[in-house]
Amino acid sequence: MAGFAATVLQVIPALDAGGAERTTLEIARAIVEAGGRALTASRGGRLAGEIEAAGGRVVSMPVHSKNPLTIWANRARLLDLVRREGVDLVHARSRAPAWSALWAARAAGIPFVTTYHGAYRANGPLKRFYNSAMVRADLVIANSAFTAAAIRAQYDLPPGRLAVIPRGADLDHFDPAGVSPERVEALRRAWGLPARAAMFALLLPARLTPWKGHETAIAALARMVVNEPSSRDAGNQPVLQLIFAGGAQGRGDYAARLRAECEKRGVRSMVHFVGHCADMPAAYALADVVLAPSLRPEAFGRTAVEAGAMARPVIAADHGGARETVIDGETGVLVPPNDPEALADAIREIAAMPAPARARMGATARARVAEKFSTAAMCAATLEAYRALLARRAAAPAGPA
Incomplete structure (x- = not known):
């Protein structure tokens, strides 16, 4: 997976136990191993040290908050981080931080990616709107075919905007x-x-x-x-x-x-x-x-x-x-x-x-x-998706990805 000279910012509420958190670590490690820079904005948690040990960097930020005022304030915090660090792509992994990350990425003119780590339920129009932050991305990643079907049942995504990249297990770690x-x-x-x-x-x-x-x-x-x-x-x-x-x-x-x-x-x-x-x-x-x-x-x-x-x-x-x-x-x-x-x-x-x-x-x-379902396959597919988005952005810098 070498030859990835880009800076990617992942945004996730916390870095404790869980599939989304473990995936954040695995992708951060893959980015660094491929030659890129891996930033993570999060409240922190037990996996933060592992990301740092893998060569990534964790930036403490209250992106776990669902308070609308904090979500709006996080937009400015993330935009400042994006500009200061020369971030090329933002990847959000949860709904509340996805709103902040969406606004920051759009203001900076860089690609925005989301991953559905769960099939969110929408009980009413307000919840459906809240969930919709995840489908406003240039690329929406579903962690299974089941999740992809749930997304399609609620939202009409154009062809090519939704990709299925299953989570993986590290075959060296789990051996x-x-x-x-x-x-x-x-x-x-x-x-x-x-x-x-x-x-x-x-x-x-x-x-x-x-x-x-x-x-x-x-x-x-x-x-x-x-x-x-x-x-x-x-x-x-x-x-x-x-x-x-x-x-x-x-x-x-x-x-x-x-x-x-x-x-x-x-x-x-x-x-x-x-x-x-x-x-x-x-x-x-x-x-x-x-x-x-x-x-x-x-x-x-x-x-x-x-x-x-x-x-x-x-x-x-x-x-x-x-x-x-x-x-x-x-x-x-x-x-x-x-x-x-x-x-x-x-x-x-x-x-x-x-x-x-x-x-x-x-x-x-x-x-x-x-x-x-290997971690290597998941990471390779994710980095390839990043490359494709960045190439499209480079080819049309004035328009959306």
């Missing part, structure tokens, strides 16, 4: 061969889990929020315990362990509700709330199966591709982006959303597989991610 047994064992001990051979580990990596399906997973586990007492009492059978890897992010009441639900259903000792995990490759390596039982459709669902890259089968809700990233029966299992019994059946199905069959499913998953 089973690169995760040592010591890393996995250290994580197991830190999380207080049974010995590896004595458990069948179910990993649900997601922040603690109701729509991610944690309650569905608890209900499925409870059904398995009632129907199969060996799920609770090890004996010669591995004990089911359900791991929630994700922070509460201010939703302490919901976390407490989940714990109470575990107590009520008699599975509290089998469910582990481990919080944010800094070593997700090791977490996936520790798991036997990865769960993605979201109640609402995931716009893309990076869990499925990261788990697949780590050669782990995924059980996902059968809607949204999961239909693109999981092949039912080949790389994992798709189940009806919010159906604990179906989820329990899928867990039983994969748990009953001989280890070689489960390994083949995992290997198929990794091969599919390598073919269709």
Whole structure:
């Protein structure tokens, strides 16, 4: 991806955990590696240091605010940054900062790009207008075909203005061969889990929020315990362990509700709330199966591709982006959303597989991610889109891109 001598400003509310935030880091790294300059305007967060370490620069700015006055003030802040740093292209990744970035890019006469990291709902004309900042760009990127269809259902975009560039997994970072047994064992001990051979580990990596399906997973586990007492009492059978890897992010009441639900259903000792995990490759390596039982459709669902890259089968809700990233029966299992019994059946199905069959499913998953959903492919497609916009702008400097 060499030969990209441009300065790109990405604008995102914060740089904590999440798919949009991780993509911002990955694109910043790709820009720098290709020879360009990568700026990010954001409130900041845990990924800011990683962007700086990759050679990018993070500029603190209140672009997370939805206050109309702050959004308007951010327009001037961004325009000043664009002019001061010689920015060639602005890329916004969320609605509120997209308005500020749109005005700044138009005032500076440079291309403006947006990425839909989710399929926004529009309940009424005011919300639809608020969302429309994302489609006023010279190029609108959708992170999946599902997201692109949702955009087309609401807005009439001219041909060529909408591109599908799926999110990707870093195949070097998420590589089973690169995760040592010591890393996995250290994580197991830190999380207080049974010995590896004595458990069948179910990993649900997601922040603690109701729509991610944690309650569905608890209900499925409870059904398995009632129907199969060996799920609770090890004996010669591995004990089911359900791991929630994700922070509460201010939703302490919901976390407490989940714990109470575990107590009520008699599975509290089998469910582990481990919080944010800094070593997700090791977490996936520790798991036997990865769960993605979201109640609402995931716009893309990076869990499925990261788990697949780590050669782990995924059980996902059968809607949204999961239909693109999981092949039912080949790389994992798709189940009806919010159906604990179906989820329990899928867990039983994969748990009953001989280890070689489960390994083949995992290997198929990794091969599919390598073919269709790698970070390298996502970054290459994004930089190529930047190049095309900049070339069009250079050819017609007085007109819109």
